């Protein structure tokens with residue numbers, strides 16, 4: 001089985017490296033669950049999973065059926081339906097935008113005029129975007145419209161610059177760029193909702209978590225990053241995300257196999273130490289640990305995991321008697337925490353990162369596997 005949500009640091013690829021090491025167990029425990037790649041590969045009969053991220057855990061709890069699953073399902077399919085209808089919405093105004101763009105390109109119209117005309121055109125056609133601008137879905141339809149307009153204009157000015165510098169774009173590229181701008185506006189609107197939802201909009205938990213899920217699926221490279229005000233600020237994933245099969249992913253979330261596996265799983269939202277200190281753990285359990293890395297890059301949900309947390313984790317693991325495997329990026333600090341410790345074994349493997357974050361392309365990283373059996 002595959003993870004249900006895109007999550008940075010997912011360990012699908014590492015499974016091959018550790019699968020032969022995993023001991024027989026009657027219950028699977030994962031204190032840093034995230035997307036739970038190894039859990040979905042192993043499909044344990046019984047499990048306890050945990051993560052400190054509240055929205056993530058609420059998401060799993062909705063799917064598990066502990067909360068109003070029907071309401072959550074309806075909210076999430078509203079995103080799927082409207083996201084799928086975007087090409088239809090674009091059809092309504094695309095020819096006019098292309099004509100406008102051509103006038104702008106040969107300086108028959110300036111940026112201000114372009115903005116005014118696009119705004120008028122979209123506003124006059126608002127009622128044809130059946131469903132998209134319903135308050136129940138958009139929450140703040142005017143902001144949604146403004147975001148779409150803003151993204152369209154910014155795209156058009158960028159394309160003009162590119163065409164002037166490098167010549168005409170290939171046929172079809174203008175269309176793809178208009179679509180990307182529209183989708184990006186849609187995404188930015190709901191990103192604003194996510195950042196402001198508790199203070200500005202009174203929305204149900206089901207809507208909040210479905211919105212969160214949509215943003216996690218469509219943000220660039222499933223990254224986390226927050227500005228000084230604490231707002232999530234990763235942009236839309238871009239042109240490559242336009243044709244993602246969102247519906248299949250959501251169908252999978254609500255499939256019987258997912259329901260079945262989560263039914264037998266205790267899902268918790270606390271600090272890892274509470275899990276590792278549970279009195280009911282036995283030697284028949286197996287603990288898989290995939291904590292954040294020892295770098296400032298791994299700030300999940302604004303809560304950074306610093307050196308003190310790494311030490312706190314190591315201290316728990318020195319004394320724990322239940323079989324565990326921990327995977328973590330090998331840095332001098334981490335290596336020192338675990339080397340030459342009684343009862344603790346180490347091995348390592350290389351991982352190639354395919355992230356295309358500026359200056360961080362395709363690096364090779366060594367991973368340390370720490371285990372106690």
Ligand SMILES: C[S@@+](CC[C@H](N)C(=O)[O-])C[C@H]1O[C@@H](n2cnc3c(N)ncnc32)[C@H](O)[C@@H]1O
Nearest residue numbers: 009010011032034035036037052271272290300
């Ligand atoms: C590397 S990710 C886990 C990825 C996961 N194994 C997967 O396959 O997607 C680390 C996770 O630890 C969580 N986390 C950070 N601090 C934590 C803490 N103190 N206790 C529990 N979980 C924490 C983060 O929210 C994040 O989801």
